[in-house]
Amino acid sequence: MKLQQNSRLAIYSLLEFAADPTRHITTAEIAEKYKVSSHHLAKVLAELTRAGIVQSVRGVGGGYRFAGNAHRLTLMDVISRFEEILPADNDIAENTPVGQALASVLSEIDEIAKASMRSITLATMQRMIERQPRAGSDRDAKR
Amino acid sequence: MIKTIPKKDTARPRRSSRAAKLTVKPASGPARLQLEIRPVRRADMDAVIGIDATVTGLEKRDYWLSLYRRYGKTESTAQHFLVAVRGGVVVGFIIGEVRDWEFGSPPCGWVFGIDVKPDARLGGTGTQLLNAICANFRRAGIRKVRTILSRDNTLVLSFFRSQGMMTGPFIPLEMDIDV
Numbered sequence: 001m002k003l004q005q006n007s008r009l010a011i012y013s014l015l016e017f018a019a020d021p022t023r024h025i026t027t028a029e030i031a032e033k034y035k036v037s038s039h040h041l042a043k044v045l046a047e048l049t050r051a052g053i054v055q056s057v058r059g060v061g062g063g064y065r066f067a068g069n070a071h072r073l074t075l076m077d078v079i080s081r082f083e084e085i086l087p088a089d090n091d092i093a094e095n096t097p098v099g100q101a102l103a104s105v106l107s108e109i110d111e112i113a114k115a116s117m118r119s120i121t122l123a124t125m126q127r128m129i130e131r132q133p134r135a136g137s138d139r140d141a142k143r
Numbered sequence: 144m145i146k147t148i149p150k151k152d153t154a155r156p157r158r159s160s161r162a163a164k165l166t167v168k169p170a171s172g173p174a175r176l177q178l179e180i181r182p183v184r185r186a187d188m189d190a191v192i193g194i195d196a197t198v199t200g201l202e203k204r205d206y207w208l209s210l211y212r213r214y215g216k217t218e219s220t221a222q223h224f225l226v227a228v229r230g231g232v233v234v235g236f237i238i239g240e241v242r243d244w245e246f247g248s249p250p251c252g253w254v255f256g257i258d259v260k261p262d263a264r265l266g267g268t269g270t271q272l273l274n275a276i277c278a279n280f281r282r283a284g285i286r287k288v289r290t291i292l293s294r295d296n297t298l299v300l301s302f303f304r305s306q307g308m309m310t311g312p313f314i315p316l317e318m319d320i321d322v
Contacts, residue, residue, distance in 0.1 A: 004149045071265075074301070083149050115294035116310070119301045127307060 001113050006082040009036060009044045014078060015129065017054055017066035018122050024063035047081060070126065076117040085114065176230040178268060180275040183215040183224045183236065190233035191226065194258050210256075214238055220283045223276050227259070227268045235259035237272040241283055245313065252280035252288040257299070269302050291315055 003011075013030050017023075027045060031038040045064055048054045053068040079085070093099030183191065188211055196202040214224035221241035226233050237257045243250035254276060259268045277288055289311055292299055 006149060071305075081150070111294060112310075115297075115300065118297050119304050121301060121305065124301070124305045127305070131307070 003079060004083045005036075005040075006044050006047075007079045009034070009041055010048060010078050010082060011075065011125075013041070013045060013064075014048065014053065014066065014068075014073070014122055015125060017064060018068075018070045018126060021066040024057050024061060024065050026063040029063070044082070051081060053078075068122075070122040073122050074118055075120050075125070076114065079117060178234075178266075178271055179228045180225055180271055181228065183211065183226045185211065185215070187226050187228075187233045187236075188215075191236050194233070194236065194260050197261065198258050210238060214240070220279070223279045225272060225275055225279075227272050229263065229268075234263035235268045235272055237276050239276050239280070239288075241280065241285055248313075249287070250285060252277065252283075252285045254288060254290040257302075270306065273306055289313075 012034055016025055016030055016033075027038050027042050031041045034041075045054060045056070049056045049064070053066070053073065054064045055067040056062075056064055094103065188207060192202060192204055192207045195207065210224065214222045223240065224238045225236065227235035235258060237254060239252055239254040239256075241250050242253045245251075254273070257269060257272060259272075280288060288308075290303060290308070292303075294300065
């Protein structure tokens with residue numbers, strides 16, 4: 001499964017915010033860390049703000065901070081704000097026994113993927129990050 | 144397989160997400176009492192049956208009493224039926240055992256039942272129950288714990304995910320048996 005860039009940016013940003021909900025983090029800070037355009041990231045954060053998942057604070061020392069519940073907000077909640085999750089395109093054999101059998105296999109895989117996205121919260125992601133080998137994470141090195 | 148397409152109109156205001164609006168219920172008075180995890184006793188079974196009936200909407204007294212006879216009365220180090228007790232009240236339970244029959248897999252701990260009273264959730268009871276049964280498995284030399292549940296059971300799936308469980312190397316399979 002490949003996620004759209006907006007979804008990935010939203011998840012990266014939310015994990016940054018949720019790591020310290022009291023801290024205001026600027027768009028530029030996250031854009032620099034993940035080497036993405038601030039302009040593009042700002043659109044993603046605006047959507048998260050509209051959803052009430054983050055709060056925007058203006059002025060000196062402003063930025064964004066986490067306003068959701070990391071123990072309840074799932075990856076699917078975030079992803080579904082940025083992309084439509086659809087079954088694979090019907091192919092030319094969709095009405096044949098072969099096409100239907102293949103569709104059944106692909107549907108099985110889809111359902112497993114969606115169940116994973118629905119059951120993994122930001123808090124669970126944070127724990128997974130903590131369990132990653134230190135060398136694989138630059139979170140602490142940047143702070 | 145799943146195909147995703149970006150939502151074009153991300154500027155359109157939307158209502159807050161369901162998940163974002165949910166809040167963690169603060170610990171109430173009884174939640175501050177110390178939680179005890181211990182092996183189940185016969186006197187706990189009415190409470191266990193009641194919790195299960197509350198959650199599933201179906202009372203299965205005979206089934207639970209048979210589980211008590213098989214898992215609660217045994218001295219075996221392979222079978223565990225534990226309860227969480229707070230202030231003298233059973234607020235949750237967990238059942239599991241050591242299994243070593245899956246197509247040559249090494250022995251592992253299987254958790255096949257866990258529940259916490261709805262009004263006692265979000266207080267770490269499930270975590271302590273799972274930790275306790277894992278400690279029992281560890282003492283039996285087991286280094287892997289598994290479970291299986293419906294992919295629609297997001298609540299319990301999320302709980303196990305939060306404890307660090309990942310999809311394992313086994314794939315559950317089923318089929319209809321022709322009549």
